[in-house]
Amino acid sequence: MIFLNLTYACPDASEQLLFANYLYNQGDYFRAITEYKRFIFISKDLDKKWFARKRILVSYKKAGRYDDALYYLLSFNDSKFSNIEKGKIYLLMGNTKKARSFFLRSNSDTSKILKSWSFTKEAKWENSINALAGMKKEALLSKTADSLRQFLLNADKKIEKKDILTAAFLSVIVPGTGRFYSGRVGDGFYSFLTVAVPGVISYYYWKKERKTAFRVSLGFSIAFYIGDIYGSIISAKLFNYNSKRLYIEGIDNTLHIQDRFIKQ
Structure with missing residues (x-):
């Protein structure tokens, strides 16, 4: 009888993940975080647990709980992933200089776009353009980089100024x-x-x-x-x-x- 009750009390992992995703999609990030943590506890699927962990991180960001997001990142062993995510969080916090210090630790196309965006937020157009250097034309993010570069090149012409x-x-x-x-x-x-x-x-x-x-x-x-x-x-x-x-x-x-x- 005790065994049956314990079995009944433990929810199915797939259903738990579905419920967490539902809350996330509804914008109920606080409850979604709790349900994702429950899923991680009961699931044995490493790929889905990684997905849930990333969803928790995103939920913290979307909920504006940036300090919690930074603290949660300490549980990740992937330094490349953590550096990019820390940079993103500091960008959301408005600290572009500190965000850039994390993006500089990576040479990926994503980090280049984010580094460029950190300069863009400071209206440093030339620095932002230079940050996009080295991206290959066949890269997945090349179209985004080209579009961003075009906006930056036209910034001084498009922005109305008063002397x-x-x-x-x-x-x-x-x-x-x-x-x-x-x-x-x-x-x-x-x-x-x-x-x-x-x-x-x-x-x-x-x-x-x-x-x-x-x-x-x-x-x-x-x-x-x-x-x-x-x-x-x-x-x-x-x-x-x-x-x-x-x-x-x-x-x-x-x-x-x-x-x-x-x-x-």
Whole structure:
């Protein structure tokens, strides 16, 4: 009787794997991890156990549990696999420099694309292109590499930029126009008012010979004027940063680097 109960209590390994896959496909990564671990415990199929272990790792990544993913990688004996996966996790964490240090330990085509992508995330187009060097045309990933290289070669032409000095110069001439130039119309209008209104008030007090009020209002106008010039520089930098970010997102939306190479 005890033997029968124990047999009944142990689920069939294939059914356990099916259930884990179902949870994974439903996006229920936390429960999927638990079920994959149960499968690994009861299964004797080494290939399927390896598949389950990789699914656990991917589930940690998809769930955003990057520290857990790094810790789980310690159980893998394959250093080449671990280095690539560590690099992927650090890319997801936004640490491109540390990610690249792991990709440099491999010379595979996948590592070259990932290394290139780490430079791309930093908008270092030339470095990203150089990282793709050495990939053979007949390689499985050559089309992806060629497409990525084309995006990188066209980056400077395609990305709209605002000149920082031009933004500052415009605001020196007319307050707020530097922000208009950088596409921040509301900020530009507000900046113009913050400089113009105290300026008009200071002129009024000067005409009335109210020296103290004149100095105070003029001081406000000058402070806002200098602040607007600085703000115009920041606006131009933000415009350029967002232009690069959107271009990089466009590359990923076309080539699906994140989904195909990093999250998997």
